[in-house]
Amino acid sequence: MKAIAVDGPSGAGKSTMVKGIAQKLGYVYVDTGAIYRAVGLFAAEADIPRDTIKDVIPRLDEINVNLTYEDGVQKVYLNGKDVSSEIRTPEISLYASAVSALPEVRSKLLDLQRDIARKNNVIMDGRDIGTVVLPNADVKIFLTASAEERARRRYNELIGKGENVTYEQTLKEVIERDTNDENRAVAPLRPAEDAVIVDTTGRTKEESLALLFAEVEKRLGI
Ligand code: DC
Numbered sequence: 001m002k003a004i005a006v007d008g009p010s011g012a013g014k015s016t017m018v019k020g021i022a023q024k025l026g027y028v029y030v031d032t033g034a035i036y037r038a039v040g041l042f043a044a045e046a047d048i049p050r051d052t053i054k055d056v057i058p059r060l061d062e063i064n065v066n067l068t069y070e071d072g073v074q075k076v077y078l079n080g081k082d083v084s085s086e087i088r089t090p091e092i093s094l095y096a097s098a099v100s101a102l103p104e105v106r107s108k109l110l111d112l113q114r115d116i117a118r119k120n121n122v123i124m125d126g127r128d129i130g131t132v133v134l135p136n137a138d139v140k141i142f143l144t145a146s147a148e149e150r151a152r153r154r155y156n157e158l159i160g161k162g163e164n165v166t167y168e169q170t171l172k173e174v175i176e177r178d179t180n181d182e183n184r185a186v187a188p189l190r191p192a193e194d195a196v197i198v199d200t201t202g203r204t205k206e207e208s209l210a211l212l213f214a215e216v217e218k219r220l221g222i
Helices: 014-025 033-045 050-062 090-099 103-119 129-133 147-160 167-183 205-220
Strands: 003-007 028-031 065-070 073-078 122-126 139-144 196-199
Touching (some): 003 014, 003 129, 014 028, 014 122, 014 205, 028 073, 033 050, 033 073, 050 090, 050 103, 090 167, 103 122, 103 129, 196 205
Parallel strands (some): 139 196
Antiparallel strands (some): 065 073
16 A cells, blocks of 8 residues: 655645645545544533643543545544534634644554555645654655745635634634644654655645645656
């Protein structure tokens, strides 16, 4: 099986890029952030405050997360319920970032991710795919963009969905998540040594996709 690991901060355009490449290559697109979001949703629904997020640890056995693929579209199930839309709110983004700093959560979710890569050709998007989850991936990409550009994209996306947010608040949340993701003790966000770094600041989706696809082709030798 072939594996492409794509890591990088939130809002760098990973999911759009990765979906495009998965489609071109016929690989399964695995959005690993969704499983952290599902655990974050569990914590939020259990009324565990983010600043005492450790309280979710004794309850991890109550959490069952599953990913399914229907016509190439990933769905996330939390204890049998499709939560694919519910996990996409600013509140759950912050919860996902909080739970993802807990080593107990990361190790619980590791097997699920590796199992999918064992059975399928995958392009997997996350934060530690090239460094921890699939250290032997055939291609490793670190996709990034400036915090301001990522906040602008995220803001437009949320406004498009009818959410009531401001650009300043969105930028603050982007920076808060970056700080959490880069500074946590376990699997912090950083490029693998053998990753190609692709910066999408100032590039259109089409330009970024072309750049990324060229790297993937080169590395896979296709
Ligand atoms: O990619 P995303 O924004 O949906 O991810 C949500 C959170 O989960 C993000 O704050 C970082 C965390 N995450 C992680 O720690 N490791 C991954 N492989 C994927 C996501």
